Amino acid sequence: MANPEIVEKNGDDRLLEGCLSLPDIHVNVARGQSIFVRGISPDGREVNQEFAGLMARIIQHEIDHLNGILIIDYASPTEKIVLNSKLKELRRRHKLNEENESYIQHAKQAEALHEIELKVKLEEMAADEAGHARLLRRILKGL
Numbered sequence: 001m002a003n004p005e006i007v008e009k010n011g012d013d014r015l016l017e018g019c020l021s022l023p024d025i026h027v028n029v030a031r032g033q034s035i036f037v038r039g040i041s042p043d044g045r046e047v048n049q050e051f052a053g054l055m056a057r058i059i060q061h062e063i064d065h066l067n068g069i070l071i072i073d074y075a076s077p078t079e080k081i082v083l084n085s086k087l088k089e090l091r092r093r094h095k096l097n098e099e100n101e102s103y104i105q106h107a108k109q110a111e112a113l114h115e116i117e118l119k120v121k122l123e124e125m126a127a128d129e130a131g132h133a134r135l136l137r138r139i140l141k142g143l
């Protein structure tokens, strides 16, 4: 499905959420329990589909990525202070310049790097990421 858009969100579900792009970082994120998504199929038709539970959460997470939103954007100011050291470590690992860079900017760059890797080498992801990747592939095939 291309250009997915959430057209309806129902229920409220709060869960500690992680992200492939931000190892060891977890943030409490409120999501809709079920969602209706509208998008375009590979052959150009409009598709509409409902998702619920974990699948709905994953789709909301991935659509956030398309819109440049990360789980850390949902962190409270207090949580952000705690996350800051972990994000600094991530920045170090990605060998980015620490000067004049907020952790948000860094994380978004890390995310961009990851997205590229994900597209090129989906099959070679680490074991704990493989489940997530398989799920995504299944979602993408099913739409």
Ligand SMILES: [Zn+2]
Pocket: 018, 019, 020, 021, 061, 065
């Ligand atoms: Zn993610």
